[in-house]
Amino acid sequence: MDTQSNNKRLAKNTLLLYLRMILIIAVGLYTSRVVLQTLGVDDYGIYNVVGGIVAMLAFLNSAMTAASQRFISFELGIGNLNKLKQVFCTSVTIHLAIAGIILLLAETIGLWFLNTHMNIATDRMEATNWVYQCSILTFIVTVISVPYNACIVAHERMKAFAYISIIEVTLKLVIVYLLLILHADKLIAYAILILSVSLIIRVIYGIYCKRSFEECTYKFSFNKKLFNEMFAFAGWSIIGNLGFSLKDQGSNVILNIFCGTAINAARGVALQVNGIISNFSNNFIMALNPQITKQYAAGNTQESIQLVYAGCRYSFYLLSIISIPVMVNLDYLLSLWLGTVPPYTTEFLFLALIAALVNSMATPLVTAMQATGKIKNFQIIICIIMMCELPLTYIILKLGYKPYMAMIASIIVVTIGLFARLFLLKQLVKSYSIKYFTIHIIIKNILIVASCLAVSTYIYGHWIKINFISFIITSFIAFMITLGGIYIFGITPKEKAIVNNKIRKIVKLNE
DSSP: OHHHHHHHHHHHHHHHHHHHHHHHHHHHHHHHHHHHHHHOHHHHHHHHHHHHHHHTTHHHHHHHHHHHHHHHHHHHHHTOHHHHHHHHHHHHHHHHHHHHHHHHHIIIIIHHHHHHHOOOOGGGHHHHHHHHHHHHHHHHHHHHHHHHHHHHHHTTOHHHHHHHHHHHHHHHHHHHHHHHHOOSOHHHHHHHHHHHHHHHHHHHHHHHHHHHOTTOOOOOOOOHHHHHHHHHHHHHHHHHHHHHHIIIIIHHHHHHHHHOHHHHHHHHHHHHHHHHHHHHHHHHHHHHHHHHHHHHHTTOHHHHHHHHHHHHHHHHHHHHHHHHHHHHTHHHHHHHHHSSOOTTHHHHHHHHHHHHHHHHTTHHHHHHHHHHTOOHHHHHHHHHHHHTHHHHHHHHHHTTOOGGGHHHHHHHHHHHHHHHHHHHHHHHOTTOOHHHHIIIIIIHHHHHHHHHHHHHHHHHHTOSOOSHHHHHHHHHHHHHHHHHHIIIIISOHHHHHHHHHHHHHHHHHHO
16 A cells, blocks of 8 residues: 555656646746847857856755755655754755855856856956856855755655746746846846846745745754764765766866857757756656655665666656657757757757766666665766766867767766666665666667667658658657657566556546
């Protein structure tokens, strides 16, 4: 009965997150187009790369995000309310300290690097510094919000994310309108408006958590043992997340140095679309993660393992269902959306989607590793692997290859990282099977998607005229081919029986 209840809650939370995602995608695609057209390619590139400098400090925050979610979910699985309150207060205290560290680093090293090493036109440096300061404050607001958001995820209250997202996207629509009518510097105005939205959303999350969860009342207290436990966990997470931060934002800086802000705009657009599409699997994982940790905390190791296997398969499938139709129609889709497409955006996006597909299989493994609490070796090794993207990117660009070839480095490191996580998890939890995971998840997933993409591309290539009608038809065909391939080859007989049963119920309701 508990398993059935958990499955229903997981399905409900996933559905709520998908409704939230559809809303965010619809508004995000519209606002991105308007912002790019209003700011222009160079200013959009400036915002992308300058925000990236601040985001390089995200490894500090990401580490504590993982720690907060892990410890809060773990205590909920055990059912210790007093310990849960201590975890929340300790998490807030640590995040306030992290915010202070980020502010110090950003206003010293970051500010120096921005004004001395970045490839930005001299006449845009004043606006660039405005963007930088607003980005710092926006990021600090995000840092302080982490313990509250972690509580919502741990309690599996995904409805809150859905409702608050409605407010957030409404405010972003207001930003677009103001950007069109304001006569001030558009880049500066955009940075200030984004900061304002972050502050409003932060206040809303804080009020909701305080009213909904008993543990979410902050008062300063210092539990040395708990602080050491969380900070030790976060300390090793900092190392791992440093690798990811340098991997993504460091590559962006290298591209800026070699190619300028126009290429940053192309990569920024590609990664933004990639991020939107990746939400199709990320939302499922967000709903699944607390279950993996809670089952492990309760001693149900096999149930936790099965959730990890399912998460690795389904996060990949969910991403594939959307990625393949997009891959097939990339040129038309980008021109329809943006009008004027920055150079190399198509190539950046195609390769970014491949990297995202590979990486989607790794996320549940990370959650499983974090649930054990033994993450030292894992974080050190993953950090080293992720940081390898920087020299690879530098070598590729130094040898004169096209800018989008830098994404090949990303594909290489996320693939190596996937296998590294699997081997490291096996050392901690012997019940995981490397052979099963490699054959039945990694290889099987890749073969299914490669076949579906090849068939869909072949059909697209024989289409006589590419217009909006053909775009809809070819996208639908690619979607159905991918869905069919997953149904026939990707899911187990038991899962097929569940799907068939659901379809029969739907058909009966419509009779």
